[in-house]
Amino acid sequence: MDRNALKQSQLCGSWEMKERLGIGGFGHVYLYQHLDTGEKIAVKLCRLELNSKNKGRWSREIQIMKKLNHVNVVQAREVPEELSSIALNDLPLLAMEYCSKGDLRKVLNKPENCCGLKESEILSLLSDIGSGIQYLHENKIIHRDLKPENIVLQELVHKIIDLGYAKDLDQGSLCTSFVGTLQYLAPELFESKPYTVTVDYWSFGTVIFECACGFRPFLHHMQPVQWTSKVKNKGPKDIMAIEDMNGEVRFSAHLPYPNNLSRPLSEPIESLLQMLLLWDPAARGGGVDPETNKPHCYTTLQNILNMKxxxxxxxxxxxxxxxxxxxxxxxxxxxxxxxxxxxxxxxxxxxxxxxxxxxxxxxxxxxxxxxxxxxxxxxxxxxxxxxxxxxxxxxxxxxxxxxxxxxxxxxxxxxxxxxxxxxxxxxxxxxxxxxxxxxxxxxxxxxLRYNTNLTRYKNQLFSQSQQLRAKLAFFKTSIEHDLEQYTKQRHTGICERGVSG
Structure with a gap:
């Protein structure tokens, strides 16, 4: 156990630590709940053994978090004064909104999702994370570590967490800070090449593919060091690669079966993935759409979301x-x-x-x-x-x-x-x-609704028929009375006095 990991049920004034939510490259995340109000916040505590360079990144990340405000990016909260006692080496704490549904990895690990999420869930993910990434890029922030573990759910809303930790990492620190997450990193990050926001497109495409099919797109059983050399020559429309029984790599431009996407949505999502998973960073995203002045991938994404x-x-x-x-x-x-x-x-x-x-x-x-x-x-x-x-x-x-x-x-x-x-x-x-x-x-x-309506109509008809029967009976009685009077008048004549009177 980490030497600075907090113990269960630790109290800090009116705040009680309920559980440890996760461990990141820079620290531990804990759930704290206020004893009186029941308010819950997620508190990230910096690890004691970070070097001075990473401590600087930690402080800079907190500053970035505090200025962001978007529904699909987890929001920073003010750190309660009572929690200041758990801070280490004068490093600030990071308090965030608590997302109660856990991360996307938890959802993907459910047995029913082993071959992909439901169509409605995939569309929700596309909308939320696409909007969150676009917001980050508009604010000059490159995430660089987008993966299921860094996407959390608050009710039905997806939110991006762990922003900017990889922004200034060099080649050596990549191998130490991102152990276990390299599968989602863009290829150029392994080759010490210049990078742009398109590194997030690659990660986003990898996450979308995994959510649709249940596994990562390119030789998912291999480490990146192994598969990058095999996949780098893929075609521009290829969105997946598998290894056959002879060890040969076979590519495909289509989503594999089984998945839960309907036929009308499969082709547009394949087109989106073809833009996001281009090997060439400069071409990735499909270039700029002159009508919207945004990358074509966002236009394609919006067209998918607009489909009825x-x-x-x-x-x-x-x-x-x-x-x-x-x-x-x-x-x-x-x-x-x-x-x-x-x-x-x-x-x-x-x-x-x-x-x-x-x-x-x-x-x-x-x-x-x-x-x-x-x-x-x-x-x-x-x-x-x-x-x-x-x-x-x-x-x-x-x-x-x-x-x-x-x-x-x-x-x-x-x-x-x-x-x-x-x-x-x-x-x-x-x-x-x-x-x-x-x-x-x-x-x-x-x-049953038809039966209810028919019963109501039947009752209405019965009521109307009874009224008609009564009117008919009255009409018959009136006619009989009138005929009887006419008969009398025919024999006796009409009295002039009675007529005039």
């Missing part, structure tokens, strides 16, 4: 269709698209599109304005009542023979990949059947 993708579950075939909606696309145009995509070519007149609550999509509003979180249920109103749903099996993972032969050489990575795909397959089945359950539930709720 609707997922529609066809309850007849149990297939999930993902379609891109224009801002003014009507419900009818969506139904026309579905007619061409569904196996049975369900006509728009026979389509009923239901939300998870069983409510039909409003034809007066563009579907892009009311996109739900989950899939929309497509019900064929003309389907035969006893027809059976055809469930198509998902792609079952079969271990590659070459991979199995590599078990002895890369046992851990190969076995992890096989197990990961098996877990992903099972999670996919669970997700498919959950969607089917939600679709059946939506259909049932829709029928």
């Amino acid at each position: 993708v609707i997922h529609v579950l066809d309850m007849t075939s149990a297939q999930l269709h993902s379609l891109v909606l224009g801002p003014e696309d009507s419900l009818h145009s969506l139904q026309l698209h579905l007619e061409t995509h569904t196996q049975t070519h369900i006509s728009p007149l026979s389509q009923e599109l239901l939300l998870e609550t069983g409510i039909s999509l409003d034809p007066r509003r563009p579907p892009a304005h009311c996109l739900p979180d989950g899939p929309v249920c497509l019900k064929n109103t003309n389907a035969y009542p006893h027809s059976h749903m055809t469930v198509h099996d998902s792609h079952f993972p079969v271990a590659d023979v070459g991979e199995m032969r590599n078990l002895n050489r890369d046992f851990h990575f190969t076995l992890r990949k096989v197990w990961g795909e098996a877990v992903s397959y099972i999670c996919g089945l669970k997700e498919d059947y959950l969607h089917l359950y939600q679709g059946q539930r939506a259909a049932m709720l829709s029928l």
Whole structure:
């Protein structure tokens, strides 16, 4: 244990140390909670053994943190006076907002995420971290150590931490200060070449790829010293590299399967990765977009985030269709698209599109304005009542023979990949059947709503029919009375006095 690591439940006035959150290159991070208010802050304590150069970097980093203000960059807090007693060698403490959901590595390590995060989570990461990086670069700050461990979550918001620690590191200190994190560093940092903000693009692209697929893009089982020489000659569109059973490196410009991205989003994200993972630092990011005066990668990123993708579950075939909606696309145009995509070519007149609550999509509003979180249920109103749903099996993972032969050489990575795909397959089945359950539930709720409405209409009709019956009875009685009077008048005549009177 580090000699300056704090003990559990250490009290500093009204502040209690609850736990150690992590260990960084420059110090330990602890969680402190105020005993009266319950306020929580993360406090970073500088390590005792730092040399004078690193102590200077530490102080400079605190100054940088205090001037930043962005929702996707962790914010500095004022250090409570009561905590000043734990500072070492007169080095200042760094107090930050506490992000309760942990870091991105914790999320990636969950079994269900072994082959990548869900599409919605990836889009959230793209939005948050892309915005945070752009803000840092606008403030002349290069992070240089962007990785899952340096991305934390506060509720549903991603935030960047550990800013600027690598800004002035030389070649020798890289090897000592970034042990275990070299996999995310841009290649030029290993070659003592001049660097720019594009080093963060490479790290961002590596993080995106890992979040989409569950592993890093380039020979993830090797150390950078090994893979840089093998990957440096990759093509400009290559975004991943694997080693086959013969030891040859094979490149690809596409995301590997399995992953959780829908077809409309896969290609744009591949294009974004091709810009971020260019080997040439000068070309990385795609150059400057003349319309926005920003790198093309930010334009591509914003286009991805602006896409309106609707997922529609066809309850007849149990297939999930993902379609891109224009801002003014009507419900009818969506139904026309579905007619061409569904196996049975369900006509728009026979389509009923239901939300998870069983409510039909409003034809007066563009579907892009009311996109739900989950899939929309497509019900064929003309389907035969006893027809059976055809469930198509998902792609079952079969271990590659070459991979199995590599078990002895890369046992851990190969076995992890096989197990990961098996877990992903099972999670996919669970997700498919959950969607089917939600679709059946939506259909049932829709029928119950129709039944409720029909019952109300029936009661209204019954009430109106009773009123009509009463009016009809009164009308019949009136006619009978009038006819009776007319008969009397026909025999007796009309009295002139009575008429005039």
